[in-house]
Amino acid sequence: MTKQKVIALFPEASYGAALNCxxxxQQLRGQGARPVFICHENFRGVFSEYGFAEYSLASGAGDGQVxxxxxxxxxKGAFQQSPLEQISSYVAPTWDAIVDTxxxxxxxxxxLIAQIRPDAIVLDNVVMFPAVANAGVxxxxxxSCAETEIPDPLVPPYLSGCGAKKGADWDVFEARYAREVAPAHRRFNGFLAECSLKPYPAGQFLEASSHLNLLLSPEIVRFxxxxxxxxxxxxxxxGCVRNEAPYPMPVFAAGNDKPLVLTSFGSLGAMDVAMIRRMISVFATLPFRFIVNAGPWRDDYSHIPDNVLLESWFxxxxxxxxxxxxxxxxGNNSFCEALYYGVPSLVMPYCWDGHDNARRAEETGxxxxxxxxxxxxxxLADAIASLAGDKAMHTRLKDNSLRMQAAAGVSKAAKTILDLL
Incomplete structure (x- = not known):
């Protein structure tokens, strides 16, 4: 009998990468492989809930957690700044923390890699872990971030939120980015050298794999x-959308015949309670139903309008x-899910590649x-109404949805990984 292939998936400690993996x-398992997950301690249980074996990085000082x-x-004060201003206030400190990780x-x-003995490793991250490069498989x-993560002279700078047409803003952003992240990059290159790996070019923290690289970016928004x-x-x-359990639509106190608007800013964005409260006060005046992801801050809200439902998770x-x-x-997962199901996006970014996807949503209609x-x-009210009532956009997105679903991105990902072996 052919030995079952063991595929170790190692996503970063974020729900976007975790759920994408x-x-x-799910498809690797369906195609006969044995996928297992390497995870940080604070993500234990996320993968076992879907029936996958977990191998947690050791707890304590050596776990690499942030x-x-x-x-x-x-x-969070940086989230009120422009992408250019965020380079020094948020992006550079984030790269420092990622290098520490x-x-x-x-x-x-x-x-863990020695214990698992995988046939291949899938790394969904923004930084190289030398143990992966040196694993011998x-x-x-x-x-799973925006396509801007892979640079090209015709692609706007990563994290910049710049438009597709090159202008002086590209050069300004790239110069400041290179200057501000240089200390973290020098430290990272020193670490690579200690692990017998070649240094990376300025500003680069992860190289392309010589084996296989998978990009979520749907054709409709591709550069x-x-x-x-x-x-x-x-x-x-x-797109690469996971299989999930059906969501039984709850009964609202009012407006059950109205169109549904989903609001979700991800696991970290949900902590912005004051801003979401302000949004809810607008929602109360509109002829829609609203489901809002409140994360673990659900109890921080009171006086919820009859047409609004708060959920901690769904x-x-x-x-x-x-x-x-x-x-x-x-977030790239959210943007891809919207496109996969033919739903218009109202993007309100606060950091990282959210700026890139927000600009791209507008540019591509x-x-x-x-x-x-x-x-x-x-x-806010006009934007929601405009998107809900734009029949031409809905028709175009539904046609694109059919193409994305026919492309079966998750199946393609699994097949190309297994073809390596």
Missing amino acids: IGIA DWNAFINRH AIRAEEPLKR PWVRVV ERKQPLDPQKFVYLD PQPSVVEKSTVFIHHG TGLKLDRYRWMETE
Whole structure:
């Protein structure tokens, strides 16, 4: 009998990457492989809930963990700044924390890989872990952030929120980015050298895999490239949406016949309670039903309008599928889920590649962008109504949805990984 292939998936400690990898693992399991997860201690239980074996990095000083909730609390003032201003106030400190994560995780990660003995490793992260590169088996890079993560002269700078047409703003952003992240990058290159790996070019923390690279970016929002990616090593998945349990639609106190608007800013964005309260006060005046992801801050709300329901957690793809508009932060999973189900996005970004996806939604006619904090009540109300009533956009998105679903990105991901072996 053919030995069952063991595929170790190692997503970063964020729900976006974790849930994206779960979608791929579901298909790997369906195609006869044995997917297992390497995870940080604070993500234990996330993968076992879907029936996958978990291997947790050792707890204590060597676990490589960063308390991202505490990190966000310390830096949340930066979310009211422009992407250019965030380079020094948020992006550079984030890269410092990410480098710390990689350094502290190295030894426990080497031990886990030796214990698992995988046939391949799938890395969904923004930083290289040398233990993965030195494991002696093929490794796959998953780009579950925006496509801007893979640079090209025709693609706007990563994290910039710049438009697709190159202008002086590209050069200004790139120069400041290179200057501000240089200390973290030098430290990271020193770490790579200690692990017998070559240094990376300035500003780069993860290289392309020589084996296989998987990009979520759907065709409808994809950039033209001056240097086309090798299709044998760079595979576009046209979104990569996991299978989730059905979501039984709850009964609202009012408006049960009205269109549904989903609002979810991700696991970290949900802590912005004051901003979401302000949004809810607008929701109360509109002829829609609203489901709002409140995360663990559900009890911080009172006086909930009859047409609003707060949830601490829900199977997001199953709710997106039932929605008329999806308000989100521009996280790549959320953006891809909206496109996968043909739902317009109202993107209110606050950091990282959310800025890139917000701009891309406007440029490609797949949604609208709204400043996360500098909006008038009428602007928010008008944006929701405009997206809900734009029949031409809905028709175009539904046609695109059929193409994305036919592309079966998660199945393609699993097949290309197994073809490596």
